[in-house]
Amino acid sequence: MPELPDVEGFRRVLAAHTGARIRRVDVLDAQMLRGVGARGFGERLRGKSFAAPRRHGKWLVGPLRGGGAVLVHFGMTGDLRWTRDGERHPHDRVAFVLDGGELRYRDMRKLQGIRLADDDAAVERILAEVGPDATDVGRDELRELLDRRRQVKPTLTDQAVLGGIGNLLADEILWRARINPRRPGNRLSAKDVTTLHTRLRSVLRQAVAAGRVPPRTSWLTGRRDEPSGSCPRCVTTLHRGRVGGRGTVWCPNCQPG
DNA sequence: CGGCGTGTTCAGAA
DNA sequence: CTTCTGAACACGCC
8 A cells, every 4th residue: 555645645644633642552563663662662652742744755754742753664554544442453553542542553564664763863864765755856856866777667666766656656657658667767868757757746646635546447556456457548458577576567559668 | 385465675696 | 886686574365
């Protein structure tokens, strides 16, 4: 689930509960806390409240009133939900018990986790490893980021280069821009980069509004699970292969090599 | 049993 | 130095 739009959705969930007192934190799986123990984490948060959250790339930052912040990464299967009651799910790993209900961090695969930053400088140190957020990047900046021999898709999904784009979004954006995912970035024309930038912004804008990658059949992503899916634009059978080590879908007609 | 996956990191090879 | 590949992490579903 979690790419930039999904994390933006989680940010809104957290934003709806800023200011609520944190009664306690139930750490159901201490393995999900990175670089901090369950006891220290709970003591640091108890009695505090979250201030307005922000997002950078796939990181969700929940600042604590009075200093410090909780940084959440959702890996491939993470989720953050608000609930007032109901039994916890087996994959709920951490529950922030607030006045009035709780925020549950759920994650099946446990590939990433939650970090605790003691101050703003610590937050910046973590975020500094991520490139500019994909929603902020300008066309000229994008051209510079792509100006290397590396294939365009792995560059787009490299978080150190650009923050927020994952495997599905990259395929969607490249399909809309009619660019083959294997083309080296430095062989894209100026026009290609302009189109790529336009499509990138449009896909992100729509997905962020939905809080997810919309499962629509007019999107390439909507055809992904069909065994022999066809291009929503030209009805050619989609190609599937590996690019940058990741499963990749593209239209051989719209996105010629 | 083998393979795959909306993520990231690391070692080692080319 | 840049780029790429495979393995690892962990869990559920074919």
